[in-house]
Amino acid sequence: MLSVSAARRTKTGCRSGYVAVVSRRRCSKPSCNGAASSTLTYVYADSTAVLGPLATYAEPHCYDLCQMHSERMTAPIGWEIVRITPDPDALKPTSDDLEALANAVREAARPRYQPDAEPPPLPSGSVEVARRGHLRMLTSVELPEVPLDQLFDEDFEPR
Numbered sequence: 001m002l003s004v005s006a007a008r009r010t011k012t013g014c015r016s017g018y019v020a021v022v023s024r025r026r027c028s029k030p031s032c033n034g035a036a037s038s039t040l041t042y043v044y045a046d047s048t049a050v051l052g053p054l055a056t057y058a059e060p061h062c063y064d065l066c067q068m069h070s071e072r073m074t075a076p077i078g079w080e081i082v083r084i085t086p087d088p089d090a091l092k093p094t095s096d097d098l099e100a101l102a103n104a105v106r107e108a109a110r111p112r113y114q115p116d117a118e119p120p121p122l123p124s125g126s127v128e129v130a131r132r133g134h135l136r137m138l139t140s141v142e143l144p145e146v147p148l149d150q151l152f153d154e155d156f157e158p159r
């Protein structure tokens with residue numbers, strides 16, 4: 001995923017005027033220094049080269065191409081090129097996206113517990129000793145307290 005420092009939003013020069021993410025990934029062609037704008041993938045079983053929008057992550061056996069190289073791309077004899085162009089309307093936020101975002105903000109602002117409510121009871125036979133992250137250490141209530149120096153004595157026998 002691109003971080004804010006690795007990508008910036010700019011208005012493209014096309015007529016639709018949609019917003020695109022400009023990546024710091026470079027064209028895979030050895031002599032080219034252009035910014036990657038599309039990803040080329042080969043489907044060997046179908047003898048097809050698929051040229052689509054820039055993939056979110058750089059993956060093995062996929063090639064990032066600049067705009068010039070993606071426009072001039074040709075396939076080997078007997079192969080087909082499938083060019084996938086993104087729909088400019090699909091890049092705009094939909095009302096469903098905005099509703100989901102608003103619901104997430106409401107859920108985050110909602111209090112998680114009632115301050116005057118009692119904490120849930122612990123399961124019988126165990127006591128929570130410490131907690132770190134999602135891990136808990138439980139000990140039985142019935143264990144006798146034994147000093148640490150006695151735990152490592154060879155002649156110590158538990159009761």
